[in-house]
Amino acid sequence: MVDVRTLLAAILGLLLGALCLVAPGAVIRVHTVGRRPHDRGGGYGTDGDPSDRWLYLVRAVGVGLVLGGGYFGYVAAV
Numbered sequence: 001m002v003d004v005r006t007l008l009a010a011i012l013g014l015l016l017g018a019l020c021l022v023a024p025g026a027v028i029r030v031h032t033v034g035r036r037p038h039d040r041g042g043g044y045g046t047d048g049d050p051s052d053r054w055l056y057l058v059r060a061v062g063v064g065l066v067l068g069g070g071y072f073g074y075v076a077a078v
Contacts, residue, residue: 006076013069020062024055 020027028050 002076006072010069010071010073010076013065013072015069017062017065017067017069020058020065024058024062025050027058028054
């Protein structure tokens with residue numbers, strides 16, 4: 001019998017990991033909304049691009065989530 005909670009954990013891990021891998025910039029923007037300094041100047045409505053270090057970190061977290069989701073999916077299937 002498949003444990004529903006383990007299967008849901010696998011699906012959630014895979015979806016969040018895929019999101020982190022496909023759109024790391026969007027993940028950073030959502031995470032830092034309202035926390036960036038407002039006195040940077042520049043044009044109205046422009047956002048600063050996140051640094052490469054943050055993009056690599058979000059991608060690494062995405063890989064970890066995909067691996068964790070795959071593990072939980074394997075455990076739920078066996």
